[in-house]
Protein backbone atom coordinates (compact mmCIF):
# COMPACT_ATOMS: atom_id res chain seq x y z
CA UNK A 562 0.00 0.00 0.00
CA UNK A 563 1.49 3.36 -0.93
CA UNK A 564 2.00 6.26 1.46
CA UNK A 565 -0.75 8.49 0.03
CA UNK A 566 -3.32 5.71 0.41
CA UNK A 567 -2.19 5.06 3.98
CA UNK A 568 -2.60 8.77 4.81
CA UNK A 569 -6.08 8.89 3.24
CA UNK A 570 -7.22 5.85 5.26
CA UNK A 571 -5.83 7.25 8.52
CA UNK A 572 -7.44 10.62 7.74
CA UNK A 573 -10.81 9.00 7.05
CA UNK A 574 -10.57 6.93 10.22
CA UNK A 575 -9.61 9.99 12.28
CA UNK A 576 -12.49 12.09 10.94
CA UNK A 577 -15.03 9.39 11.74
CA UNK A 578 -13.65 8.03 15.05
CA UNK A 579 -11.26 10.51 16.62
CA UNK A 580 -12.14 13.92 15.20
CA UNK A 581 -10.75 15.80 18.22
CA UNK A 582 -7.44 14.01 18.75
CA UNK A 583 -4.68 16.67 18.47
CA UNK A 584 -1.93 14.01 18.62
CA UNK A 585 -3.37 12.10 15.61
CA UNK A 586 -3.81 15.29 13.55
CA UNK A 587 -0.21 16.23 14.29
CA UNK A 588 0.91 12.75 13.12
CA UNK A 589 -1.08 13.11 9.88
CA UNK A 590 0.50 16.52 9.25
CA UNK A 591 3.95 15.04 9.84
CA UNK A 592 3.28 12.18 7.37
CA UNK A 593 2.03 14.61 4.68
CA UNK A 594 5.08 16.82 5.14
CA UNK A 595 7.41 13.80 4.98
CA UNK A 596 5.72 12.60 1.78
CA UNK A 597 6.00 16.03 0.14
CA UNK A 598 9.70 16.23 0.98
CA UNK A 599 10.29 12.68 -0.33
CA UNK A 600 8.51 13.49 -3.62
CA UNK A 601 10.52 16.69 -3.99
CA UNK A 602 13.81 14.84 -3.46
CA UNK A 603 12.79 12.13 -5.98
CA UNK A 604 11.90 14.69 -8.65
CA UNK A 605 15.12 16.58 -8.04
CA UNK A 606 17.19 13.39 -8.33
CA UNK A 607 15.37 12.37 -11.50
CA UNK A 608 16.04 15.72 -13.20
CA UNK A 609 19.70 15.66 -12.16
CA UNK A 610 20.03 12.10 -13.46
CA UNK A 611 18.45 12.96 -16.83
CA UNK A 612 20.66 16.00 -17.28
CA UNK A 613 23.81 14.04 -16.43
CA UNK A 614 23.01 10.94 -18.51
CA UNK A 615 24.11 11.12 -22.15
CA UNK A 616 22.76 7.58 -22.64
CA UNK A 617 19.20 8.59 -21.85
CA UNK A 618 19.52 11.60 -24.16
CA UNK A 619 20.88 9.35 -26.88
CA UNK A 620 18.00 6.91 -26.54
CA UNK A 621 15.45 9.63 -26.97
CA UNK A 622 17.15 11.14 -30.02
CA UNK A 623 18.06 7.93 -31.79
CA UNK A 624 15.89 8.54 -34.84
CA UNK A 625 17.57 11.83 -35.57
CA UNK A 626 21.17 11.44 -34.45
CA UNK A 627 22.17 7.87 -35.23
CA UNK A 628 22.77 4.95 -32.93
CA UNK A 629 24.26 5.73 -29.50
CA UNK A 630 27.02 3.26 -28.82
CA UNK A 631 29.79 2.57 -26.39
CA UNK A 632 33.38 2.71 -27.54
CA UNK A 633 34.14 -0.44 -29.51
CA UNK A 634 36.20 -3.03 -27.66
CA UNK A 635 38.83 -5.26 -29.18
CA UNK A 636 37.95 -8.90 -29.72
CA UNK A 637 40.58 -11.09 -28.06
CA UNK A 638 39.19 -14.20 -29.80
CA UNK A 639 39.44 -13.02 -33.37
CA UNK A 640 42.25 -10.48 -33.03
CA UNK A 641 44.21 -11.27 -29.88
CA UNK A 642 46.76 -8.53 -30.41
CA UNK A 643 44.79 -5.75 -32.01
CA UNK A 644 41.63 -3.79 -31.48
CA UNK A 645 38.94 -4.19 -34.14
CA UNK A 646 39.52 -1.81 -37.01
CA UNK A 647 35.93 -1.80 -38.19
CA UNK A 648 34.17 1.47 -37.31
CA UNK A 649 31.10 1.28 -35.12
CA UNK A 650 27.76 1.48 -36.93
CA UNK A 651 27.01 4.74 -35.18
CA UNK A 652 30.24 6.41 -36.24
CA UNK A 653 29.90 5.06 -39.78
CA UNK A 654 26.39 6.41 -40.00
CA UNK A 655 27.45 9.77 -38.66
CA UNK A 656 30.42 9.92 -41.02
CA UNK A 657 28.41 9.13 -44.15
CA UNK A 658 27.56 11.97 -46.50
CA UNK A 659 24.01 13.09 -47.25
CA UNK A 660 22.58 10.51 -44.88
CA UNK A 661 24.11 12.37 -41.96
CA UNK A 662 22.49 15.65 -42.90
CA UNK A 663 19.11 13.97 -42.89
CA UNK A 664 19.80 12.27 -39.60
CA UNK A 665 21.38 15.16 -37.73
CA UNK A 666 19.02 17.88 -38.90
CA UNK A 667 15.93 18.50 -36.81
CA UNK A 668 12.92 16.71 -38.24
CA UNK A 669 9.95 18.96 -37.51
CA UNK A 670 7.70 16.92 -39.80
CA UNK A 671 8.61 13.52 -38.40
CA UNK A 672 5.56 11.35 -38.00
CA UNK A 673 4.73 10.79 -34.35
CA UNK A 674 2.09 8.17 -35.07
CA UNK A 675 2.38 4.42 -34.67
CA UNK A 676 4.49 2.59 -37.22
CA UNK A 677 4.78 -1.20 -37.39
CA UNK A 678 8.56 -1.04 -37.82
CA UNK A 679 9.29 1.29 -34.89
CA UNK A 680 10.18 -1.15 -32.09
CA UNK A 681 11.96 -3.56 -34.42
CA UNK A 682 14.07 -0.72 -35.76
CA UNK A 683 14.79 0.69 -32.33
CA UNK A 684 15.98 -2.73 -31.20
CA UNK A 685 18.18 -3.09 -34.24
CA UNK A 686 19.70 0.37 -33.92
CA UNK A 687 20.04 0.77 -30.16
CA UNK A 688 20.30 -2.60 -28.44
CA UNK A 689 23.57 -4.16 -27.35
CA UNK A 690 21.73 -7.46 -27.73
CA UNK A 691 21.55 -7.04 -31.51
CA UNK A 692 25.30 -6.43 -31.81
CA UNK A 693 25.93 -9.37 -29.49
CA UNK A 694 23.74 -11.66 -31.60
CA UNK A 695 25.35 -10.76 -34.92
CA UNK A 696 28.85 -11.12 -33.46
CA UNK A 697 27.77 -14.42 -31.90
CA UNK A 698 26.71 -15.74 -35.31
CA UNK A 699 29.89 -14.65 -37.09
CA UNK A 700 32.18 -16.00 -34.35
CA UNK A 701 30.31 -19.34 -34.40
CA UNK A 702 30.63 -19.44 -38.20
CA UNK A 703 34.36 -18.74 -37.93
CA UNK A 704 34.71 -21.65 -35.49
CA UNK A 705 33.05 -23.98 -38.00
CA UNK A 706 35.16 -22.76 -40.92
CA UNK A 707 38.28 -24.74 -39.93
CA UNK A 708 36.27 -27.92 -39.46
CA UNK A 709 34.49 -27.44 -42.79
CA UNK A 710 37.63 -26.83 -44.86
CA UNK A 711 39.25 -30.16 -44.00
CA UNK A 712 36.09 -32.28 -44.42
CA UNK A 713 35.63 -33.07 -48.14
CA UNK A 714 32.02 -34.14 -47.53
CA UNK A 715 31.10 -30.84 -45.91
CA UNK A 716 28.67 -28.97 -48.20
CA UNK A 717 26.25 -26.27 -47.10
CA UNK A 718 23.95 -26.13 -50.11
CA UNK A 719 20.97 -28.50 -50.25
CA UNK A 720 21.46 -31.61 -52.47
CA UNK A 721 19.37 -30.17 -55.34
CA UNK A 722 21.79 -27.22 -55.61
CA UNK A 723 25.00 -29.22 -55.53
CA UNK A 724 27.30 -29.80 -58.50
CA UNK A 725 26.11 -32.48 -60.89
CA UNK A 726 27.60 -35.86 -60.02
CA UNK A 727 29.10 -34.42 -56.85
CA UNK A 728 31.08 -37.08 -55.06
CA UNK A 729 33.78 -37.17 -52.44
CA UNK A 730 36.53 -36.99 -55.08
CA UNK A 731 34.96 -34.09 -57.02
CA UNK A 732 34.18 -32.26 -53.75
CA UNK A 733 37.81 -32.47 -52.83
CA UNK A 734 38.86 -30.90 -56.10
CA UNK A 735 36.65 -27.85 -55.74
CA UNK A 736 38.12 -25.07 -53.58
CA UNK A 737 36.10 -24.11 -50.50
CA UNK A 738 33.98 -20.98 -50.48
CA UNK A 739 31.30 -19.35 -48.37
CA UNK A 740 28.19 -17.56 -49.65
CA UNK A 741 26.93 -14.55 -47.75
CA UNK A 742 23.90 -12.40 -48.35
CA UNK A 743 24.51 -8.62 -48.31
CA UNK A 744 21.57 -6.63 -46.92
CA UNK A 745 21.03 -6.98 -43.17
CA UNK A 746 23.59 -9.80 -43.21
CA UNK A 747 26.87 -7.94 -43.68
CA UNK A 748 25.62 -4.40 -44.46
CA UNK A 749 23.34 -2.46 -42.11
CA UNK A 750 20.76 -0.45 -44.10
CA UNK A 751 18.73 0.64 -41.10
CA UNK A 752 19.10 4.31 -42.11
CA UNK A 753 16.85 3.51 -45.07
CA UNK A 754 14.30 2.07 -42.67
CA UNK A 755 14.58 5.16 -40.44
CA UNK A 756 13.77 7.34 -43.42
CA UNK A 757 10.74 5.19 -44.24
CA UNK A 758 9.45 5.76 -40.71
CA UNK A 759 10.21 9.48 -40.81
CA UNK A 760 8.28 9.84 -44.05
CA UNK A 761 5.63 7.30 -43.00
CA UNK A 762 6.11 5.49 -46.29
CA UNK A 763 6.66 1.96 -47.55
CA UNK A 764 9.48 0.30 -49.51
CA UNK A 765 9.79 1.44 -53.12
CA UNK A 766 12.44 0.03 -55.49
CA UNK A 767 13.48 3.45 -56.87
CA UNK A 768 14.00 4.90 -53.39
CA UNK A 769 15.93 1.78 -52.38
CA UNK A 770 18.23 1.97 -55.42
CA UNK A 771 18.89 5.65 -54.67
CA UNK A 772 19.82 4.67 -51.13
CA UNK A 773 22.20 1.95 -52.41
CA UNK A 774 23.88 4.55 -54.62
CA UNK A 775 24.96 6.44 -51.49
CA UNK A 776 27.39 3.56 -50.78
CA UNK A 777 27.17 4.48 -47.10
CA UNK A 778 25.87 1.39 -45.29
CA UNK A 779 28.11 0.35 -42.37
CA UNK A 780 29.23 -3.24 -41.82
CA UNK A 781 27.22 -5.34 -39.40
CA UNK A 782 29.01 -6.16 -36.16
CA UNK A 783 31.33 -9.16 -36.56
CA UNK A 784 31.08 -9.35 -40.38
CA UNK A 785 34.46 -7.76 -41.16
CA UNK A 786 36.35 -10.13 -38.86
CA UNK A 787 34.53 -13.10 -40.39
CA UNK A 788 35.43 -12.09 -43.95
CA UNK A 789 39.03 -11.52 -42.85
CA UNK A 790 39.11 -14.99 -41.27
CA UNK A 791 37.88 -16.48 -44.57
CA UNK A 792 40.57 -14.66 -46.51
CA UNK A 793 43.25 -15.75 -44.04
CA UNK A 794 42.09 -19.37 -44.50
CA UNK A 795 42.10 -19.16 -48.28
CA UNK A 796 38.30 -19.44 -48.45
CA UNK A 797 36.64 -17.38 -51.19
CA UNK A 798 33.64 -15.25 -50.20
CA UNK A 799 30.76 -14.89 -52.68
CA UNK A 800 28.11 -12.20 -52.17
CA UNK A 801 24.72 -13.39 -53.41
CA UNK A 802 22.36 -10.43 -53.18
CA UNK A 803 18.94 -9.42 -54.39
CA UNK A 804 20.21 -5.93 -55.05
CA UNK A 805 19.77 -5.18 -58.74
CA UNK A 806 22.73 -5.69 -61.08
CA UNK A 807 22.30 -2.00 -62.09
CA UNK A 808 23.62 -0.94 -58.67
CA UNK A 809 26.34 -3.58 -58.36
CA UNK A 810 29.17 -1.03 -58.79
CA UNK A 811 27.81 0.96 -55.83
CA UNK A 812 27.47 -2.25 -53.81
CA UNK A 813 31.06 -3.18 -54.56
CA UNK A 814 32.35 0.26 -53.51
CA UNK A 815 30.32 0.09 -50.30
CA UNK A 816 31.74 -3.37 -49.48
CA UNK A 817 35.32 -2.24 -50.21
CA UNK A 818 34.88 0.89 -48.07
CA UNK A 819 33.74 -1.25 -45.15
CA UNK A 820 36.61 -3.73 -45.41
CA UNK A 821 34.31 -6.53 -46.61
CA UNK A 822 36.01 -6.83 -50.00
CA UNK A 823 39.45 -5.88 -51.35
CA UNK A 824 39.87 -3.51 -54.28
CA UNK A 825 41.87 -6.20 -56.09
CA UNK A 826 39.15 -8.85 -55.69
CA UNK A 827 37.53 -10.19 -58.88
CA UNK A 828 33.77 -9.84 -59.28
CA UNK A 829 32.27 -12.11 -56.65
CA UNK A 830 28.99 -10.24 -56.30
CA UNK A 831 26.10 -12.16 -57.87
CA UNK A 832 23.28 -9.64 -58.22
CA UNK A 833 19.67 -10.19 -59.16
CA UNK A 834 19.06 -10.17 -62.94
CA UNK A 835 22.80 -10.14 -63.70
CA UNK A 836 22.17 -13.28 -65.76
CA UNK A 837 18.85 -14.21 -67.43
CA UNK A 838 18.09 -16.99 -64.93
CA UNK A 839 19.29 -15.12 -61.85
CA UNK A 840 15.88 -14.24 -60.46
CA UNK A 841 15.10 -13.22 -56.88
CA UNK A 842 15.17 -16.96 -56.10
CA UNK A 843 18.82 -17.38 -55.21
CA UNK A 844 18.99 -21.13 -55.86
CA UNK A 845 20.22 -20.69 -59.46
CA UNK A 846 23.09 -18.49 -58.21
CA UNK A 847 24.03 -20.90 -55.43
CA UNK A 848 23.99 -23.70 -58.01
CA UNK A 849 26.29 -21.69 -60.31
CA UNK A 850 28.81 -21.18 -57.49
CA UNK A 851 28.58 -24.83 -56.40
CA UNK A 852 29.63 -25.99 -59.87
CA UNK A 853 33.14 -24.67 -59.28
CA UNK A 854 33.41 -24.34 -55.50
CA UNK A 855 32.56 -26.43 -52.47
CA UNK A 856 30.19 -24.16 -50.55
CA UNK A 857 31.00 -24.80 -46.88
CA UNK A 858 28.92 -22.09 -45.15
CA UNK A 859 25.79 -20.05 -45.93
CA UNK A 860 25.10 -16.85 -43.99
CA UNK A 861 21.94 -14.77 -44.39
CA UNK A 862 19.03 -13.05 -42.69
CA UNK A 863 16.26 -14.79 -44.65
CA UNK A 864 15.21 -18.40 -45.17
CA UNK A 865 15.70 -17.81 -48.91
CA UNK A 866 19.41 -17.24 -48.29
CA UNK A 867 19.68 -20.95 -47.50
CA UNK A 868 17.23 -22.69 -49.80
CA UNK A 869 14.40 -21.83 -52.16
CA UNK A 870 11.53 -20.81 -49.87
CA UNK A 871 9.47 -18.29 -51.79
CA UNK A 872 5.78 -17.75 -51.13
CA UNK A 873 5.53 -20.40 -48.43
CA UNK A 874 2.97 -20.46 -45.66
CA UNK A 875 4.02 -20.13 -42.03
CA UNK A 876 3.56 -23.89 -41.60
CA UNK A 877 5.65 -24.69 -44.69
CA UNK A 878 8.43 -22.39 -43.46
CA UNK A 879 8.39 -24.18 -40.14
CA UNK A 880 8.64 -27.52 -41.94
CA UNK A 881 11.66 -26.26 -43.90
CA UNK A 882 13.27 -25.25 -40.63
CA UNK A 883 12.56 -28.64 -39.09
CA UNK A 884 13.77 -30.58 -42.14
CA UNK A 885 17.12 -28.76 -42.02
CA UNK A 886 17.69 -28.72 -38.28
CA UNK A 887 21.12 -30.28 -38.59
CA UNK A 888 22.38 -27.35 -40.68
CA UNK A 889 21.59 -24.47 -38.32
CA UNK A 890 24.67 -23.51 -36.34
CA UNK A 891 26.75 -25.96 -38.36
CA UNK A 892 26.85 -24.80 -41.98
CA UNK A 893 23.96 -22.29 -41.89
CA UNK A 894 24.10 -19.12 -39.77
CA UNK A 895 21.26 -16.60 -39.47
CA UNK A 896 21.63 -12.91 -38.76
CA UNK A 897 18.50 -11.52 -37.03
CA UNK A 898 16.31 -9.15 -39.03
CA UNK A 899 13.12 -8.15 -37.23
CA UNK A 900 12.40 -5.40 -39.77
CA UNK A 901 11.57 -7.11 -43.04
CA UNK A 902 11.95 -10.32 -45.00
CA UNK A 903 9.99 -13.24 -46.36
CA UNK A 904 8.84 -14.02 -42.80
CA UNK A 905 6.90 -10.76 -42.78
CA UNK A 906 5.46 -11.22 -46.28
CA UNK A 907 4.12 -14.58 -45.13
CA UNK A 908 2.09 -12.90 -42.39
CA UNK A 909 -0.04 -11.07 -44.95
CA UNK A 910 -0.21 -13.86 -47.52
CA UNK A 911 2.46 -12.39 -49.87
CA UNK A 912 -0.06 -9.82 -51.11
CA UNK A 913 2.63 -7.18 -51.75
CA UNK A 914 0.31 -4.84 -53.63
CA UNK A 915 -2.30 -4.70 -50.86
CA UNK A 916 -2.82 -1.30 -49.22
CA UNK A 917 -1.13 -0.80 -45.87
CA UNK A 918 -4.45 -0.99 -43.99
CA UNK A 919 -5.24 -4.35 -45.61
CA UNK A 920 -1.79 -5.70 -44.69
CA UNK A 921 -2.31 -4.57 -41.09
CA UNK A 922 -5.69 -6.31 -41.00
CA UNK A 923 -4.16 -9.56 -42.33
CA UNK A 924 -1.29 -9.32 -39.86
CA UNK A 925 -3.74 -8.94 -36.99
CA UNK A 926 -5.61 -12.03 -38.20
CA UNK A 927 -2.31 -13.94 -38.31
CA UNK A 928 -1.45 -12.74 -34.81
CA UNK A 929 -4.73 -13.99 -33.43
CA UNK A 930 -4.36 -17.34 -35.17
CA UNK A 931 -6.93 -16.68 -37.90
CA UNK A 932 -6.36 -16.96 -41.63
Ligand SMILES: [Mg+2]
Pocket residue numbers: 742743744745746861862863
Ligand atom coordinates in the same frame (compact mmCIF):
# COMPACT_ATOMS: atom_id res chain seq x y z
MG1 LIG B 1 19.36 -9.84 -46.64
